[in-house]
Amino acid sequence: MLKSVPRTRRWAAVLGAAAVLAAPLPAYAHDAVLDSNPKDGAVVKEFPSEVSLEFSGLIKPDFNTFALTDLGSGEQILTGEPTVDGQVASLPVPENKRAGEGKYQLGYQITSSDGHATRGKIVFEVSSTGDVTPSTAKPEAKEEASASKSQDANADTEQTSNFGLFAGIAAAVMLLGVLVVAVKKRRDL
Template sequence: MSIVRRTRLSFVAAVGVACMCAPIAAAHDAVIGGNVMQDAPLQEFPREIVLEFSGTPREDFNTFAVSDVDSGEILFDATPTVDQRELRVEVPADIQPGPGNYQVGFSITSSDGHPTKGSVPFSVAGAAATDAQESASGTTTPGTADPAAQNPAAQELDGLSLPAKLAIGLGGIAAVLAVIILLVARGRKNN
């Protein structure tokens, strides 16, 4: 194989890897924080719900819907205000849920202009439930939190769709194969 052909093959492999990875860079915005994203249950239901996204959502169309996971009841839905990467919504005064499992469902227009939907679960323990847990266990054990909650990279991957995860995996495999091809080609050239 001539040097020109090897160079072309290397160039095509590099362009292929770059093309496979390019859509990942323009991925939809994902939730990276907020006041309901806690390692432990909240002490009380928040009066304002804030979700922080990886990019600045557009103001075209955004909505939050908060529901009780146990009953399936939608407590309220509202249009959040956009404050840079944070979307905020005030909880209506007549909504006074107690301890339980809840979910913030969202539909936003990502910074790339595409619609993005998802949800963030959270729970409210309430003062009585927290006191009972603390007295039963005696102390809290540090370091027993969910490993994915402690690893930001794992949280980012959890927010990706299956096709995006597959694209990342295939892009990585293609990059490794391109490096192997280049090393083999250089080895043959030196012999």
């Protein structure tokens, strides 16, 4: 005849399984933009014939989108699926879509190497006084680019802190459960 498993052992097994399932998982950072054409915050003389972004990881081939917007009018000039080649995503800009002087934003969404969507934007300006590197770009272009990066960082931090809160609560509940089991076991002796 099989003896039934004591209740304290069952609770210990349940709590052990919960501890394994709730253990903190390694954090995977989404891929980030390493380089772009045009550069983020750059002032160029001519509208680019192609826009491209180089990421820190290999881009998955599905669900990638670029959108080019005139910041002055808010008009979306071009949207499309970029060509992916390893870590680089690029989209040709047809001649009839190349606008004149002004500020432009290249918004993107790519599927990162970790399988998650990565969104963001770069800002550039077309001006007859162009070919200014991002470090000497006009202050407002730098501020817009900095604000974009700050918003992306805040979103990642919020997700990370929510996970940390959940993991902390789960650990506290597990510790409480282990203490309850230990006390019950001690009483049974």
